[in-house]
Amino acid sequence: MRLKQVWYRSAAALTVALIAGIVLLQQQGAAWLYAADQKETGKPVTTLAVPPSTSVAQQPAVAAKSGLPDETAFRVVAESPALKLWVDDKTAHFKVEQKQNGQVWRSYPNPEQWPKETITGTWRNNLLSPIMLEYIDASNSKSQAKTISWTEDKGALEGFQTTPNGFKVVFNFTGTQFKIPVEVRLQDDYVETVIFDPEIKEGKLSLLNLKLYPLLGAEAYNEKQEGYLLVPDGSGALIRFKPNQANDKSFYRASVYGPDTAFFNETTARNPLRIPVFGLKSGAQGLVGVMVSGEEYSKVFAAPNGAYGQYNWVTAEWQYRIKFFQNTSKKAETGFFTYSKDRFTVPERKTRYYLLDSVKSDYVGMAEKFRSYLVKEKNLKPVQPKSNEVPLYIDIIGADIKKGLLWDKYLKGTTTAEAIEMVKSITARGIKNLTVQYAGWQQDGYSSYGGLFPVDSRIGGNAGMQQFIQYAHSEQIPVFLTANYTLNNTGKDGFWPTFDGLRDFVGKVLEFENYANHEMTTQVSPLFTSSLAQEDLKNYKALGADGIYYNEGIGQYLNSDYNNSYRANRSDVLKSQQAVLKQTKDTLGAVHVENANFYALNEVNHIHRLADTYSYDIFVDESVPFTQIVLHGLITYTSEWSNLREQYRSDFLRSIELGAYPAYVFTSAPSSTMKGAYSIWYYSMDYRQWEASAVKEYKRFNEALGDVQDKLIIGHRTLAPNVKETTYEGGKTVIVNYNEQEFSDGQIRVPAQDFIVGKKGTQQ
Template sequence: MKRLFVSKRGLMTVVVCIVSIAALASFAIAGPLADKQQDEVKVSAQAAEAKDTSGASAVVKPAAPNLDKGEYKQIAESKYLTLKANSGTGHFTVTDKRTGHVWKSFPDEKGYIEKENQGKWKANLESPLLYSYVEFNVRQDLAKEDNLKDGKGIVSKFEATGQGFKVQYEIPDLGFVIPAEVRLGDDYVETKILQDGLKDERVFTEAELKTKKDNEARLVSVRLFPFLGAQTSEEENGYLFLPDGSGAIVEFKKDRGGTNNYYSERVYGADWAYSANTIFSIRKPVRMPVFGIKSGKQAMIGVIHDGSEYANLVAAPSKTFSQYNWVTAEQNFRFMYYQYTNTKKTAGYVSYTKDITASDRSVRYYLIGRKDADYVQMAARYRQYLTEELGMQPLQANGNKLELQLHLLGADSERGFLRDSYLPLTTTRQAQEIVQELNTIGIEGMSITYLGWQRKGFSQYGGSFPLSSKLGGNDGMQQFVDFTHAKGYEVYLDASSYSFNNTGKDGFRRNRDGLRDIGASVMEYYTRGSDKKNTFVSPRFAEKVILDELSNAQALHVDGYVFGQGIGSLLNTDFNENYAATREETKQIQQRIFETTKNALGHVQVEDGNVYALQYVNHVQGLNDDISNDLFVDRGVPFVQIALHGLVTYSANYANDSDDYETTFLKGIEYGAVPSFIVTYAKSQQLLKTRSLGKFYSTYYKDWLQEMAMQYQQYNEALGDVRNQFITGHRSLADGVFETSYAGGKRIVVNYNAEPYAGNGWIVKPKDFAVVKQGGIEWLKNGL
């Protein structure tokens, strides 16, 4: 279901705005040469220790944050944790009573080398918050970055709350007031930027304005306690965890070369409403708002709990800007965009949104209470978060058979000289033949997704019902669904097309119902390989159409919809006055669509969806099993799969659409996935005639019958009896050899090498895997 959409403006704009890139990077790249004069600024006044920590508010004097200096008093205690705080700085320490390890809101001093942390970054490391701001009366295209120390910030309030404390930071020169709260849970410490009391405007008196210019400084972003858990690579054995693809590891390395490479990605991907004249990131999107640090034998996982839709994840390894390895959440309150100044949209300027997007923003840091903690325990704790906070439920035991994910391509538009025509590739009667053959050769479990079923085919968006008679019509689809139900299979309809409209059907009018960016332009895109425009539908309009048509889907007896390529995977602000929605409201709209569809049809699935959709789905299609392979990323891990296995089933890319079929198969076994294929009744050459399907180069089902049967059998033998079990372990046994463990004691060893791997009395053949059960070995040949 890989429909690739790109911004027309983004691709046609060859030159990216240099100012835009500079502003994005400036916060993370601030170094000794940035704001050299500010390096000389020292806050001389020391904060008076707050005498009352019982809950009363205490005003303290300006503070000069220094790593582990000052007095830390116990503020709160929970089941597993003890919190101490310095009321003069707001810095804190958390002691894990289970392990004795002390986590600090500032960088750990172990291995600290003064000469490697100089200038601006020395002050950054000491400060409890970093912030960026724009001066609209000076340079509205440039966000400046600073820290509490160099910005002459103060702690103006400190108040114990019983569960923790509240602290108020002020930057008087800019008029900024940033209230924050720190509190303990049983096994986590939560840091929160509070909406109540947040100010970002200095009020000048008439007398001041006679001698001073109001630069109109406004807050852009804040990183609160950005170096919580930060470590050098001098004495610590550890790594950073990033939510890139399936999960990426950045090892702590003493010999890592100096670099300016760092990680900065928007949670849930870019907001296309601000995308004019920019190019999207080529990294894999952040689907889960999580990050982590392993230090020695200790580990913690950070979860953006409130405001994830407005956050970035930022990380850098040692030798990038400073000596420290760190990862943090950056909370955004204003957003960069490109303002066109002519109707042809050939000229313009970069600016930031005038209005602040204010809301509570919080991060929970879950401390892993065991001395052998790693990314597996991080993922396990996040799995617990998904059940406790998002309401996901463990899978129920339902036999020992996986369901082959079978995707059928129905029809598409065939290119014509004067006009396109309808080209059936798999009619409902032909689909019945395919399912019957697969059943005959031993595929007992199957979940079928029908793509290109809508009235005018795969690349035509809008007016899905009724189905074309050339495909089989509504009656043909109902008969097909009833036939598959008799076999014990489920049928889903691909509902990706509801995110776009290029037909004008469903009462859609481009200028009235299209999603608009901040410049009020209707957002239009081209399908790869096509010259036909696709208009992005306003989320509220899409919701209305989907709800109106659910009764049509019910009449076909289908088991559910599969949403993707927009709903559940893209999150955009809508500036259409008819359907205006913030990014947060768009998320809520998408959640309502998932919930309503599930209630109406029984089930709903998503393709590579964001985490906020997962509580509604029973399967995730196209789940990423790879990473972006950035220069400083060292390896990929199945963090996402560990977190989800036992809560939902998932499949990766189509096996017959892979450049490396053998590796794809083995990784599916290693990562606990379900096999997935996309096929047609028509021969593969027919797809070259279509508007959008030429990218699927091998779909003729008869070419893949035996492979589907083989994979189905081997996946079931390896994973069928653990489909509802949690993954409890994952490790590398050797280069190219990995072991995955399940709650019931089953272990699966995968060997990607061209040489056999010898274990403790057993051998895994090259390019093969073995299943290790309690009490013995079960040998499996992959037959490839």
């Protein structure tokens, strides 16, 4: 069972002094900026002459003007080999021109469409503004969050100056007294916006979040051309441009890397966002935004046509404070919602907007550009296939427990000796490229957390696990041990809930409720978790494990901790998880993570049970394999376990379409044995019942994916309703027909509920 995070109301107040006296952003030397940019990117940008009048000392503050900027007043401030950056000194709005074809991306509404805009009042000014923010009056407990834009607030520009590759400015909100220092930088194929957190100034009001250049690339619906917003929900989802798309003011808003349990969160069934990316396509123009710094404090915000005006737009919403519940009674039954006094601060919050070529402006082009970023700057490398057959991932369940009459009952799923027989049986059927992930091997099995070592003697103990791993290695089969360090219900490892538990903002120890027995299990402080996982590495190594499969925690969940002994913000926890993953890989050789956040990609070899659909918001139109296009050929991944599919045939075809490898969860015990288990309660895990169908499916997986394991996905499209085509490097295509009728377009024929493979444009 996947861990479902439970949100709790707060129990006590935490008071921290408000940050005061942050200095205003000062002018930086152009030579220093140029050197920093070259160091960061390795690519020079054409330096244009900076007129003396642009210096901070000489240029007075410029008041905001309502209305579109005057495009005749724009001037060029930077050029790269591919792009040209223009800026308006009066509003700090900019536009980027692609030299090859003259396409232009604006940071403000398209002037050709603006006359048709019908929205009035505050939001009309918001759409025109280069920056908008949300704030609250923290001195008033009954104050409500309010949205204001720089234009609406009669703002002024301060310290406008050009730099060797762009410009810098401070947005002064003269009414609310916020000052936000930003910079815009041009590089070869992208423009980057930067917010300098340490130099933000607040007056009497508290900043909650802000959106910088939110309408960059925004477009209205045009019936003559395709347009959509891309949000990284699940595998990826499209919000298509439509007339009157969202008259009910619906919009998309979700936290990057998931919610933070230290604060208030609404309980939803929405997929957590694993990738700090968003995109927009309008006809031949497209862009993909990548949050490259500070993204742990951001949300993706997407507004379809009708939500706020006629424009379709998507942006990063940078978070500075999050709501929490301040109780006013000991039982936390009464209270009110408010916000923390201190704001979240990182050195810089950066968003790169990669501007796409006209032939690469769709979601595939967006994925390719993001993949290129990961390869160049995160050092992702092509996978090295073990053979020309795809890997089959087997999760073996050792044991679990269920509620008994007087005490919990131990349910034995697979001993280490039985695991050897299981592997022998599967390989004897011709499946040689196996990877085993052994779960529930700790004392009392899967639902027992804390004190993982030694291996429970009832399934073979340490000696039995060593023998199994040695046998697996003799068959060239790697073995990963599954571990959850996020919870502790045993008190082992020196864990005390009061001292070592994860605490929310007001100091309450957070717990997870097991839905099978309603047992409350303490969540562990993330830094305690990281330290313990690193200490345990020697034990994994002694058993001969090839790596750890981290599930329900490290690399997947990102929570602040207000336990004074392990105090850590999201940035701290992110870095600690990266360190654990790196040390695991360095010590054991490899790391697997369940449905991983993308900050883990540098160290992760395999992502297990990767989301392959979306959250089905009413205004989202369809799911696309954005994540899988990014990953295929670089990191292996699976979808849901094959023997737990909800729609067996369709989900099988979905894996084929997305390039996901097969995975099963097995026990040696009869399926009925695990009935009533607290966590592994699935009723169809007896491997003997699945071997024949697994072998049959495995052959089909190899037909589709065996020879493209190290190939990138370079194309994906819809040929007809419920007919999808995926194209790999080298030209191989896989066409999947989800319909109950055969598909034919005169050249190819795809049987009902099946797939075919071939070269581009041909049937094999």
